[in-house]
Amino acid sequence: MGAPAGLGGGPVTRDAVPGDPGSLARLASALQTASRVLRAAAPPEQSAEQAAPPLAPAATRSAAKDLRRRATLLDETLARLLDEIDHVSALVHDHAVALAEARGALHAIREAGQRAGLNLSEGRWRPAYGITGSVDRNSPAAREGTGADREELRQRLDGLTRITHRRREALTASVTESTARLAAQAALLRRG
Amino acid sequence: MAGYSDGVSKSDLPAVTLRSVPPPAEVAVPVAGAEPQGYAALAAAALAAEDEVLAVIPILGEAAGQQAVDDWVDQVVDALRAVGEAAQEWEHRRGLGADR
Numbered sequence: 001m002g003a004p005a006g007l008g009g010g011p012v013t014r015d016a017v018p019g020d021p022g023s024l025a026r027l028a029s030a031l032q033t034a035s036r037v038l039r040a041a042a043p044p045e046q047s048a049e050q051a052a053p054p055l056a057p058a059a060t061r062s063a064a065k066d067l068r069r070r071a072t073l074l075d076e077t078l079a080r081l082l083d084e085i086d087h088v089s090a091l092v093h094d095h096a097v098a099l100a101e102a103r104g105a106l107h108a109i110r111e112a113g114q115r116a117g118l119n120l121s122e123g124r125w126r127p128a129y130g131i132t133g134s135v136d137r138n139s140p141a142a143r144e145g146t147g148a149d150r151e152e153l154r155q156r157l158d159g160l161t162r163i164t165h166r167r168r169e170a171l172t173a174s175v176t177e178s179t180a181r182l183a184a185q186a187a188l189l190r191r192g
Numbered sequence: 193m194a195g196y197s198d199g200v201s202k203s204d205l206p207a208v209t210l211r212s213v214p215p216p217a218e219v220a221v222p223v224a225g226a227e228p229q230g231y232a233a234l235a236a237a238a239l240a241a242e243d244e245v246l247a248v249i250p251i252l253g254e255a256a257g258q259q260a261v262d263d264w265v266d267q268v269v270d271a272l273r274a275v276g277e278a279a280q281e282w283e284h285r286r287g288l289g290a291d292r
Contacts, residue, residue, distance in 0.1 A: 018253025027250040027265075034241035034272075041237030043230045067286055074231070074278045081271050088264060092250070168252065172260040179260070182267040186274040192281070 016123045016157060017102045017164050024096035031089035035082055042078060070192065077189045081182070088178050095171045102164045109156050116149050123161070125153060231279035238276035242269050 110120050118125045246269060252258045 015253060019257075020251035020253065023249060023251045027245075027248045027261075030244045030248045031268075034244045037237045037241050037244070038234070038275075041233045043234060063285070063288070067282065070278070070282050070285070071231075074234075074275070074282060077278075078234070078275055081268075081275060084271075085268060088268075092261075168254060168257045171252075172257040175260045175264045179264045179267045182264070182271045186267070186271040189271075189274040189278045192278070 016120065016161050017099065017106045019099050019168070021096040021100040021103065024092050024099065028089045028093035028096060031085050031092070035085045035089065038078065038082060038085075042075070073189065073192075077185050080185055084178050084182055084185075088175060091171055091174055095167060098167050099164070102160060105160050106157075109153060109160065112156075113153050116153065118150065118153065120157070123157075125150065125157075231282045235276045235279035235283070238272045238279065242272045242276075245269060245272075 113120055113125060114128065117128050119128045120126075245265060250261050250265070252261050
């Protein structure tokens, strides 16, 4: 399930468990900070009411009514935007944690392969260079290199790749839906 | 004691006490470097949030997922700009209303 290189905006790898959990955790953290900054700066609800003195002349009352409408639109859109940011921040954070765990599991599989004289390269097991295993066919190192061990390694790697792929697909679908909602909110706000 | 140069004696002036001076909070004097309030503060926060998000390069490591995340980041930045623009517009319109 290697990813085709050269597509998308960021680096793409042919790793069995692609992605950088650190960069995703940093994105989740930046989103949480952005959400916190926006919530702290959001004006209290009475701001719009204060802009509309009840006994003002008709022209001022009309302007005040327009201000109230715009304030309501801005407040509601901001609330939805913050919900989207919090939602995607949590998804990206969870994916970063799962990806870090998956990379740990991949490391363990790689080590098991090396004990069996196999190297994992671009998602495939290849014989390691140099002298591997043991002349003693009954030694643990020699027994790990049997076909049954290779099959078990392949299954472990396939399982890990499948789970990681499924998680990435779920994140991609959720993020794509969120992008559409954000675009609709931005357009609504710009219409005024 | 000599009087004031314009001929007004000190005793003609109203007595000024600390109680008769309005507290500083009632005097709307713009202060350089003061924190913005209301929607002006929101506009500034939207700009700061935009910088915060754009400072990170997330790496998903697979083309379709990477494209989706990159698109989301672009869109959330656009939405933050829309919030900032709307907040500035609101402050501008409020300023126009106050001038009437």
